[in-house]
Amino acid sequence: MGLSDPDWDIVMRAPLFKAMGATITRAMIGDRGPKTYGRGERVFDEGDPADGFFCLIEGWAKLYRLREDGEEVVVAIFSAGETFAEVAMFLGGRFPAGCEAVSPARILKIDAAKLRRAVMDQPQLAFDMLAAASMRLRQLVDEIEHLKARSAPQRIADFFVRQAAATSGPARIALPYEKALIASRLGMKPESFSRALGKLAGLGVAVERESVSIADVARLAAFAVG
Amino acid sequence: MGLSDPDWDIVMRAPLFKAMGATITRAMIGDRGPKTYGRGERVFDEGDPADGFFCLIEGWAKLYRLREDGEEVVVAIFSAGETFAEVAMFLGGRFPAGCEAVSPARILKIDAAKLRRAVMDQPQLAFDMLAAASMRLRQLVDEIEHLKARSAPQRIADFFVRQAAATSGPARIALPYEKALIASRLGMKPESFSRALGKLAGLGVAVERESVSIADVARLAAFAVG
DNA sequence: GGGCTCGCTTGACCTTGGTCAAGGACGGCG
DNA sequence: CGCCGTCCTTGACCAAGGTCAAGCGAGCCC
Missing domain, CATH: 2.60.120.10 (Jelly Rolls)
Incomplete structure (x- = not known):
């Protein structure tokens, strides 16, 4: 197998x-x-x-x-x-x-x-x-x-894109229990993480308690590199 | 040789x-x-x-x-x-x-x-x-x-220390003609570079047109890591 | 020498994200 | 059911650095 x-x-x-x-x-x-x-x-x-x-x-x-x-x-x-x-x-x-x-x-x-x-x-x-x-x-x-080159929302978007198994279309990814863990993983504070997630809502990212659903991975990927 | x-x-x-x-x-x-x-x-x-x-x-x-x-x-x-x-x-x-x-x-x-x-x-x-x-x-x-917390002056100090052949005492290092080149190398704008240099004056760093003299490399190194 | 360009500096303002502090929301437990 | 602890969110504030724009100084060509 x-x-x-x-x-x-x-x-x-x-x-x-x-x-x-x-x-x-x-x-x-x-x-x-x-x-x-x-x-x-x-x-x-x-x-x-x-x-x-x-x-x-x-x-x-x-x-x-x-x-x-x-x-x-x-x-x-x-x-x-x-x-x-x-x-x-x-x-x-x-x-x-x-x-x-x-x-x-x-x-x-x-x-x-x-x-x-x-x-x-x-x-x-x-x-x-x-x-x-x-x-x-x-x-x-x-x-x-040039860490400045990518904003917090972009880093999160990039991270989600890497997590997703698909490279386009909709996807859903699971988060570990604590979001603070992801924040530290991405080099930012939990507060910033939370705020940045809000900004991603406009790009078809919906956050539930333990998972995230993405309307279109390709669109998110485009935002992440931009 | x-x-x-x-x-x-x-x-x-x-x-x-x-x-x-x-x-x-x-x-x-x-x-x-x-x-x-x-x-x-x-x-x-x-x-x-x-x-x-x-x-x-x-x-x-x-x-x-x-x-x-x-x-x-x-x-x-x-x-x-x-x-x-x-x-x-x-x-x-x-x-x-x-x-x-x-x-x-x-x-x-x-x-x-x-x-x-x-x-x-x-x-x-x-x-x-x-x-x-x-x-x-x-x-x-x-x-x-974690350590992305290094300010512009610190990054410049670190950079100068690496440039210097000596690890303590006074040193003088040559700069390329355009300072904008160094700025981009360090991931900052020329304006920020210029301002940050001003802040290093207090640590025994004197900037001339095409070179920099350092009063004590060890002191600068200490500032860079702090 | 007078104007010119180009690189550097300086100043005023704005955006980003960190910090501190105060609420929610949810689950566990008595 | 209500108390509590934990995690998450939100708001107000601040510091660092980017942005825009103006001023300055050195070299250069006529």
Whole structure:
């Protein structure tokens, strides 16, 4: 049981898979499917051997550390189309943090061994991946330097578009329980998030308690880049 | 004739070289020195084979494309401590843009062949570089999402500190002819740049027409991170 | 030298988003 | 059913930086 076509779309948005190309990616993933997690379910624990990396296909997951006093510190939040835990895997050690699903989620795991074998067989692949990493680095530096270029509503629109499985037409996406989580994910305060959502109403975005419905993803996408 | 010690400091600030580690970097660069370019001199042209990448040690260079109507579009501006053209090199094709020195500059070129050989000999190196790239990515994401709180004066201070060869004490750095270029490089308008410079006067930064003198680099660095 | 252009600075005003603080809305629980 | 805590929204205010527009100074060409 492999991935469905919309799932492939999402997987191929990840820079790492883009770098490898669709053919090699498909060969590496084979017909393994994503695993489904419930809200609060563990993906891996701190200290587990880092024998692979992950690609989130649907839902949300958080990376967290437990401080000595038992308090949890959220290190990062991932959502659809993002890969994570590659660092630990490339270094070949153990996970320095735990990961759990924040909402129901589907997550694909890719074996380190398979990636390693692919790179050894075909060292050019390493260069492709480095090229992708460099490109992404440059892009992020740009983002830092001209963060002003995109307003809060635009960043939210962009985020919703990435979440949506479809690239045009209507869509509905699920939000994790707390909206403050999304706000921090997008680098803004909950208040700004709330206000910005109001401004998106004019573009066919309706927000319910735990989900968002979009009248036309393509229209929202156009607004996000503008 | 290898690099001088302050030059090494600057080279090792580049993430790519950090990833490889000082030993391999030194082995790869060997005793090749940087080439000196005059203002307006070509570093490479669009369409040249991408047989290496570059590290800017002193001065400024711009990456540009010529549109069909002959108009020049500046794609990026580089200054001390930055590497560029890695993407084209990793992909092993031709340069998709031209590059020329905007001010007198010293630029080090690293052969693709040497890097390629190092990676082929020692595929683990590719993983190390990927791990470093991923780590840097994560770090940049953090910077975007949390630490976007750096004011214009702070960004300028940070920029000047990176430019300076020394890490403490007084320094003088050269600016390219138009300050608007620096402003765009730092993601702000020339007006804001001008005003922000005024605020740095209190920290021992004196601006002349084409250069800046800094009373104490360490003090400026402290302000930049604060 | 006088006018000219071009880059830089300065001033007044506006938009964006952060901050602080005060309400709602909903669910859990006694 | 009402009390309460949590999350979300809303409003008033503020600081940073963008925008528009005018002034200034240096080089340049006649």
